[in-house]
Every structure is written in C-alpha cells, then in structure tokens.
Amino acid sequence: MKILLLEDDTLLHEIIEEFLEELEYETVSTYDGQEAYELIYEQHFDLLILDVNVPSINGFDLLKSLKANSIDIPTIFITSLHTTKDMETGFNAGADDYIRKPFHLSELKLRIDNIKRLRKIESKEEQKINDEISYNYDLKAIILKDEKFQLSKTEAKVFEYLLKHSNKAVSIEEIALNNWVYDEAPTDTTVRTYIKNLRKILGKDSIINIKGVGYKLEL
Template identity: 55%
Template sequence: MKILLLEDDLILNEIIQEHLLGKNHNVTSVFSGDEAQEIIYTKTFDLMLLDVNVPNINGFELLKDLRDSGIKTPAIFLTSAHMLEDVEKGFKSGCDDYIKKPFELRELDLRIENIKRLHNISPSNNIEVTNNIFLNKDSLTISNNGNSIHIAQKESEVLEYLIKNRNKSVSIEELSINVWAYEEAPMASTIRTYIKNLRKILGEDSIINIRGVGYRFNG
C-alpha cells in the first residue's frame, strides 16, 4: 500500500515507518499538517495515518479540509487524544478509524488490514477488477486469463479509483480531484473517452452512467 504517515514525534515516526516498510508498504512520512496537505494534492495514497496534535494544521482540520475538497482516501487517526469528544470529532472530520496512543504495532496492522478489506485495496500492484480480471498499476495492463491489454496511465488511475469506490456513484468532479489532483483539470469529454475505452475492455455494463451524477463501477 502507498501510505502517508503524519507524525511529528521523530522517534515514533521512525518506528512506525520502519515497521510499515518491513510489511512491504510504500511509506511517505511528514512531520507537520501543512507538509501533509501539500503532498496529498500531488501524490496518490491508499491510506493516510494522521496524528492530531501536529504543527501548523492539526489532524482534525487537515482531514476535514481534504474531505471538503472531495478527497476520499481512507484515514486512520493515531493520537493521544483519548476523550470521547476527541473520538467524536475525529469521526466527524471524516476518519475511517481511530487508534489511541500508546498502541501495539500489531493493532495497527489489524486496522490497516480492515481498511484494505473495506476499500478493496489489493496487497500488491495487481488489483482485482472482477473475477479473473486484474489491473496491474506497474505495467498499465488489464489481464484476463493470461491475455493482457495495455491502457493509458490515466485510464489505470480512473479505473483504480472507480474500483475502490465500487457500487458507489462517482462524479466527474470527484474523479478530477482525486485522479488529477494539482494537475490541470481534464475536460469532461476526456474522462468520457477514458470510460469508453475501459468499457471496450471490461464490457459495456462494467461502468454505468448515473444521469446527472457521473459513473458507477458495477463490478
């Protein structure tokens, strides 16, 4: 998984980072809220691990801003804020889980596994599209029983986002924010072309038009 770690304690940051790297995760670590905010809009992550009491922008404010901007990357708070009102504030800001410090690294592993299951995140660069059909993010291919078809980088990223939100309606604006981030926003016709190309490979019913909303992956 591609994980963003926001933790301002240097020692704890290093401990968590080394542990996650040992589990074959790809980890980007930062120490302040504004660092996290900047990098989230330039890189794609599968999961965010966020401390709350960090410099510049606290974790609650950071996540609320991201959610208000349409970014839906799963997030787990790792915090010493133990009070019930803190937990409530964390979930209201848009987190998927909340771990109170101190915690065992094994607990973190279990919570991450749960996030992977809930959000259909593959443990490798092979993402299951449907039965026997896989998207490989490295080779930019869709494979079906050994037959591989090459696709464009953005087609791969669009499909990955739709898969992570399978059976949910996703607007063109949401796709633009989460796939293109700080790149120049694409025209709606560009996204429609990507969707059309993906349907040719996966079948016309694989990605459904939701009138007035956007698209839904029907896998």
C-alpha cells in the first residue's frame, strides 16, 4: 500500500512517517500542497493523508481539485481545525475521514484500517456480488456459478474500479486516471477492450454503456 503524506509540521511529519513505515506502508512525503498535487499526477497512491494548512495549496482545495478532475483516492485529513464547520468542509471536499490534532497514532491506524476495509485496498476477501457472481481480490478472479475466470492484472484494475463505483457511471478517462500514472495510462481503445473481455465473462448487459458519460456496472 502506497501512501502520500502531506504535513508541514516537521516533527509531526517525521513521527507519522516513521509510524507508517513501521506498519510497512510505502510512504512518500511532502511538506507543500503544490508538490503533493504534482506527485499525485506522477505516481499512483492508494491513500492520501493530508494536513489542511500547508504552503501553496491547502488540503481542502487540493482534494477539491482532484475530485473535479475525476481522481478518486481515499483521503484522510489530519488538521488542527476543530470546528464542526471545518469538518463539514473537509467531508464536502471529498474526504473519507477527518482526524483532529492532537491524536494518538493508534487512532490513525484504526482509520487507515477502516478505509482499507471499506475501499477494498489490499483486501484478500472474496466479495459476493449477487447469487451467482463473486470476486476474489487476492486471486484477481471472477467466480461465476463455481467457475473461476482469472483476470489479467490490468483487467482486474478496470473491473475493481467499476465494482467499487457500481452505483454510478464512470468515464474511461476516470478509470485511467485512478489506476495508472499519466504517462502509463492505456489508450481509450485498450480500456474498451478490457471492458469487452469482462462482458464476455459477465454477460453483455453487465456493463452498460451510457452515451456521453461512460460505463456502469450492473450485476
């Protein structure tokens, strides 16, 4: 699991970074909002831990900008902003969680573990989709009526993103932006090919093409 840590308090930054590394998370650190923004476009991250009052771009505006560009990365705000209004602003920006400073590191671990569970990050679980279909995150396989269909690594990324957002239509651009760094993203044609392959397994009506919007998983 790869985490981006944005925190401009040097001491707290070092404490959190060391804690995350002890938990065996790959951690990329920055003290500046603009640098964080650029790193997110250059690398793939599974989780963002963002302070709010940081140089260049504050954490709230950073996350709003990402969401506006269809980049959906699980995010925890860690901030000294304590009011209910501040918390509301954080969640409205698109945060998954909000931790008020000061906090115990054990609380941060609990929040990370909860996001991993909810977002199926590094999950080894088998998710039941309906009476006939389930998906094994560890094996990267769709199980349909007791028959296992092994997905390629890239097909699995596409399917897992559609599954995570099965209640809404997502564009090809959104799928690409959230699963690959910019210069490694597959072409639109390639993503459509993966979706075609998934339809062969799940049925042609399983992934609906919503004209002008994108694709929606319906199982």
